[in-house]
Structures are given as structure tokens and as C-alpha cells.
Amino acid sequence: MGSSNNSPVDAKPTIPASGIEDITHGAGQSSENDVVSEPVNERTHRRTLNSAPIMPTLRHLLKQNHIEAADVTGTGKNGRITKEDVDRILQLRVSSQAESTDNQPIQRTSTPSTAVKASPQKENDDVASTISRGGLAMFRSMTQALTIPHFMYSHEVDLTVLNDVRSSCKASAAASAPSTTLSPLPFVIKALSQAFLIDRRINAHLDTSVSPPQVIIRSRHNFGIAVDSPHGLVVPVIKDVQSLSVATIASEVKRLGLLAREGRLVPENLEGATFTVSNIGSIGGNVVAPIIVPPMVAIVAIGRARHVPVFQTDATGVEHIVKRDQLCMTWSADHRVLDGATIARVAEHTRLLVENVDTWSVALN
Known part of the structure; x- marks a missing residue:
């Protein structure tokens, strides 16, 4: 299933806290009194806690689901990220997706398994689609299937x-x-x-x-x-x-x-x-x-x-x-x-x- 990098997750160059704030708020808008500085510091703190090496299988699972290691709170020994920590993130993602779909009016397109918001469409425009309620059943079961060897x-x-x-x-x-x-x-x-x-x-x-x-x-x-x-x-x-x-x-x-x-x-x-x-x-x-x-x-x-x-x-x-x-x-x-x-x-x-x-x-x- 592809090779895995066995180096620690913090081997990449780290971004200073000020750099993170600039990306989050835009150049020249960050300050030490900014109301969102606490989550940013919290994320940086998690990056430090997650410095323990990640198992290759978990590294692949994170990459496959587009999850940054710094966004996961490790509950293992010395802050190590465990399979349960990744599963918790995936379950929260599915629940959030389901709530978004249930509370959002949608319009069906020619593709039965998807639904998109009604909006003017120009030629060659990309279309952002939302998984329909029927498609969510497959989404949930296939996400759960990731846990099966x-x-x-x-x-x-x-x-x-x-x-x-x-x-x-x-x-x-x-x-x-x-x-x-x-x-x-x-x-x-x-x-x-x-x-x-x-x-x-x-x-x-x-x-x-x-x-x-x-x-x-x-x-x-x-x-x-x-x-x-x-x-x-x-x-x-x-x-x-x-x-x-x-x-x-x-x-x-x-x-x-x-x-x-x-x-x-x-x-x-x-x-x-x-x-x-x-x-x-x-x-x-x-x-x-x-x-x-x-x-x-x-x-x-x-x-x-x-x-x-x-x-x-x-x-x-x-x-x-x-x-x-x-x-x-x-x-x-x-x-x-x-x-x-x-x-x-x-x-x-x-x-x-x-x-x-x-x-x-x-x-x-």
C-alpha cells in the first residue's frame, strides 16, 4: 500500500507561532491580543506533545484522510497518537458532515448520489457537491471499513x-x-x-x-x-x-x-x-x-x-x-x-x- 516515512512527525521545519497567525489572519493583522491566539497556541502545543514517532500505519491513515498530526490530541504514552485518536477525528468529521447535510437545503442534479447548492454555473466552473443522505450511508460504512484488516x-x-x-x-x-x-x-x-x-x-x-x-x-x-x-x-x-x-x-x-x-x-x-x-x-x-x-x-x-x-x-x-x-x-x-x-x-x-x-x-x- 505504499511506503511509509519512519521519521518523527516533527522532523519537518516548524513554523513560528507568528507565522501561523499571519496565515490565519492575513499579513499585518495578527497581534498577541488577538482573540484566536489561544487556539493557535493550543495547536502549537499539540504539535510539541505529538513529537513522539507515529506508527507507519497511523501515518498512512492520517495522510489518507488528509489529517495533520498537529490537529490530533495524542492520548498514548508520551503524547503518542493512537488508532483511537484518529478514529475519534473521523467520527467527528462524519457527524459534522451529517449535521451539515440535514440542516442545509439542497437541489438534486443529474448525479443521483450527490446534491449541490443552487448557484449560477459558468462553463468550466468547478462544482462543490455535498453527499446526499443516501450517499452518507455508504460514507459512514466505508469509513468504518477502514478499521478492518x-x-x-x-x-x-x-x-x-x-x-x-x-x-x-x-x-x-x-x-x-x-x-x-x-x-x-x-x-x-x-x-x-x-x-x-x-x-x-x-x-x-x-x-x-x-x-x-x-x-x-x-x-x-x-x-x-x-x-x-x-x-x-x-x-x-x-x-x-x-x-x-x-x-x-x-x-x-x-x-x-x-x-x-x-x-x-x-x-x-x-x-x-x-x-x-x-x-x-x-x-x-x-x-x-x-x-x-x-x-x-x-x-x-x-x-x-x-x-x-x-x-x-x-x-x-x-x-x-x-x-x-x-x-x-x-x-x-x-x-x-x-x-x-x-x-x-x-x-x-x-x-x-x-x-x-x-x-x-x-x-x-
Whole structure:
């Protein structure tokens, strides 16, 4: 994630107090009796207190969120800045943003996830936008996601057999439902649910509000399916996937996707997710690094299916290059709860289920 500077934060040339006042008030306007001299002195005092070296991870977090070390009151030993100190600043920033949005009249623009103040706009002018109330939910959850130690795992899945099954299902259903379509996504969702049975910790929530933290393993497989809608990214939830057929899952994907695009999702459609599936391949891309939505402990992203050349050995032992259909699945997991071996086992079992979908006993009607 980039290199970190291990030098102390006060290694940079310091600015005299008078220089700070000049910047704050304008040249020639500062004085020792100025009413804002106390906060400036307080900030300078914090700069002195924060002279202890900062951990590289915290230095990166400060830089990523555009926070000056001098603006953080360190509560650690010898005034050292801690993770809790940075989290406190981020929480105050989110709360301030929310209050500003709630108390400010806004006008919607052509971008559904943002809102801007009504003002005359000239050509080539920059536009300052405010995150909408809907966008604030993602803002808060992604800010919280910064506290999760992610690790990634990706693998390829062969869809050749699955696509043959889809073609057979389409042909058999043509007479009764000519418009019926069955994408790979419902099969992958069902395979995930079955694979989770080999390690149920993946379908869990992490509760950090208690000490020690608790991992709550969920018995219901409620899968949030990320949908790109005209109103921004939404994640409706398919409930009880473990009890649904592939055909029923396909119907739910279609129904919830339609509600999302029409802006008709209700809170019940968005609540209770225990795991998230991002079908980023429906837009484009192959390998991505999905971000876990707390309190969940894992997420998987499905890349775009594509044709690839593969070496295959025939019955005589001769190798041939054949065309196969493949997609990439990329997992992100919370390393506080899960390890690489666990994700690898579940991912491998998911791959085997998808590649041998013709052996399933699936009710498609």
C-alpha cells in the first residue's frame, strides 16, 4: 500500500507561532491580543506533545484522510497518537458532515448520489457537491471499513459446464416462458451458500461493541447483492438463500434488481445481510479488491466471464488447446476472524460446485 516515512512527525521545519497567525489572519493583522491566539497556541502545543514517532500505519491513515498530526490530541504514552485518536477525528468529521447535510437545503442534479447548492454555473466552473443522505450511508460504512484488516484471495472458475446447463434450461423453458433468462449469478450464489457449510464463520457478524469481541455465526444465509442503479449503488438482500432453489434465486435477483432501478426498494429489502456478492462483471473488469461492509466478515466479487485458451489432455495423452469459459472470483476477508487457509478451502469448494453444476439436483420451475 505504499511506503511509509519512519521519521518523527516533527522532523519537518516548524513554523513560528507568528507565522501561523499571519496565515490565519492575513499579513499585518495578527497581534498577541488577538482573540484566536489561544487556539493557535493550543495547536502549537499539540504539535510539541505529538513529537513522539507515529506508527507507519497511523501515518498512512492520517495522510489518507488528509489529517495533520498537529490537529490530533495524542492520548498514548508520551503524547503518542493512537488508532483511537484518529478514529475519534473521523467520527467527528462524519457527524459534522451529517449535521451539515440535514440542516442545509439542497437541489438534486443529474448525479443521483450527490446534491449541490443552487448557484449560477459558468462553463468550466468547478462544482462543490455535498453527499446526499443516501450517499452518507455508504460514507459512514466505508469509513468504518477502514478499521478492518482486509486480505484478498482470487481464483478462476470454469463456466463451460454451467453454460451448457443454462442453454439446456433455456431450451426446455422456451415453450412456456420464451423470455426466461438464467445468468451464471444465481448458480454462483447457490454454490456459495452450500460451500459455507464447510466453515460457517464466513457467514457471520463481528460484534466489537463488547469486550472481548464476539463472532456471531448466522444460521440464515442472507446475501446482499450489489446493484448499480440510476440512484447509486444499492445492496438489496436475498433472504434464506440456503433454502432457495437456483430458479427462485434467479427470480429474486430479477425482482430486486428491477426495484433498485426503479427506486422502489424499501428498508426491508436492504436489511439483514450476512454476506455480500458484488457482480462487478456485469459492468466490466476481472479482478477487483472488494471492501467488506461491517459487521460482516467477508465479501466476494465476481468478474466478467470470458473465453480463454486452455491446455487439455485427451484420452491418448495428447495435449490440445481448447476454448473454455472462465470468470475470476475475488474474496476479501476480515483477518481478525478468518485466515487464508479457510478462505482458500471455501473458495475451492465453491469452484468445484460451480464447475460440476450438472450433478446438482436443482428444481428450476
